[in-house]
Amino acid sequence: MADVQFHEVCGAQAAITNGGRVAERKAPESSFDKGIVFSKQPLKGRFEVRIRRKVAAWSGSIRIGVTSRSPESAAIANSSAALKGGTVILSDRDVIVDARTQQENYSSVSLKSVEVDGRVGVEIKDRALYFYINGKNQGKVETELRSQNCWAVVDLYGQCVEVEIVSSSALNVSESSSVVPEQRKVLPKGSPCQYQALVHRFFNTLVIPEIFVDSRYDCCYCIKCHAERGDLDYYNRGSPPALYAIPVGWCRLGLKLNPSAEANKVWDTHHRAYHGTAVDKIRPILDTGQLLFPGDVALGGSKISEGKGHFTDDWKPKGFNTKKIFLSPTIKYAGLEAYARKKEYVDKPTGKKYWVRVAFQVWIRAGSYDVGQSTMAGKNFDERILDQGIEWSTVERGATHFSGIVVKLEEQT
Structure with missing residues (x-):
């Protein structure tokens, strides 16, 4: 089975590299949006990406979701939170459906807190939608999908600059395969607890x-x-x-x-x-x-x-x-x-x-x-x-x- 890849159709500031496995946002110090990318294939299970690079210049971060519109026919907005046409997005901790917030505080963890080498994912299973943060299932989303034929959406927004596809159930990665490589990283400084x-x-x-x-x-x-x-x-x-x-x-x-x-x-x-x-x-x-x-x-x-x-x-x-x-x-x-x-x-x-x-x-x-x-x-x-x-x-x-x-x-x- 061919590897899952990003689609060549993407936002104005996005670029697809490494044989379709890596997506990045160009000029991240001067631009915080226009970094939407899609999966090349419709989803058949879980789709996950690993954050490879972040910057401190902005306040927002990665967003992820699905859309029932194929990338070729989608009207690509500057931000995934504005996408319509059967689109469900996890932004921070809230679920946004067709540009409207539908489910606040859905996830137990904020996407803003996911650091370099952290993972975010989305899965369609039994006609239901689930999001994952660092391998942990955040629960069923309280919305009905317009179509079972959906593409993954990743928004390289704000601090998130570069991601890499790391797994998908279409690649025979099992539910229990939640242990991932961990890298030495500098953590953001703040007041200690x-x-x-x-x-x-x-x-x-x-x-x-x-x-x-x-x-x-x-x-x-x-x-x-x-x-x-x-x-x-x-x-x-x-x-x-x-x-x-x-x-x-x-x-x-x-x-x-x-x-x-x-x-x-x-x-x-x-x-x-x-x-x-x-x-x-x-x-x-x-x-x-x-x-x-x-x-x-x-x-x-x-x-x-x-x-x-x-x-x-x-x-x-x-x-x-x-x-x-x-x-x-x-x-x-x-x-x-x-x-x-x-x-x-x-x-x-x-x-x-x-x-x-x-x-x-x-x-x-x-x-x-x-x-x-x-x-x-x-x-x-x-x-x-x-x-x-x-x-x-x-x-x-x-x-x-x-x-x-x-x-x-x-x-x-």
Whole structure:
């Protein structure tokens, strides 16, 4: 079956490239509209695009929908919100039918909040219309389609400049195929939420030199911030792709890439994992420049040792090698007490006491590590990542590169 493509008929400022798979709006700094594009084929299921580029010059963003008019016969307006002739558009959170708002606050997530590498989609199923944001079905649209023969409409509006077709049910992508590649990206700056501000106050007590820090990649994963961004809970990273979990409930402090990481383009080739550690080991590990094995002595004389509950040389199954770096693709495992030992933190502005746990978020070279089952007491640590593959380990020094430090603070009761 031929790949789904964009139609050559498009808005005055739109351009179709990459064999019909990519659409972009020309002169995005001076023009915010006239970027409507259509699918070349009528829809037979779900149609999705990934945002490849945005600008900060405007306030609106991507819009998506369907129209019963073929692109050749459509009167192309400057904005999809003005299209008629059996057209249904999702704009921000509202559903617009033939240029009239019909369903306000339809979606749980605003299209304005979808960042670069985020996905938006539309699907016709059983004569009903559904929209998707980052793989999540936003529910049935309360309108009847004028025709079952519809084309997808994507409006490169406002901040959204470039998109790429990433999937369609016409390409045999199943309903469960909601895990997509995730890319390192700079998040827009704004006032931190209360949780992120609390984490920053804690982080400042560690007195980490600025040379290590890259605050452009700070990110709060508290329940509220995670939901507002519309992010998925899991993503694929690297080549070949490997699944990892977003650290929901934690907060990331971005770290600078070292030259080796830049040279190896780790954000494209490496997998994402977590390495839990003790609070007082953060600075020695950063000073040393890499993760260390149990028994190693970090710069300054700090010795790395196994946490309580983890296998040691004196307590382990026969033949088990403890002298390696242990990681996990989920913070629900790497954040266990045996790895991320909790420490008390007193927040001076409020006087409240918290338990704090920390872990390094790292890139690890594909093929450098073994995948094994959990060696900790308990089971079903993560609802998506099975216990049989939840523990990663490597004997290669230099196979990992720092991406950030993730922090979780829990108020003492």
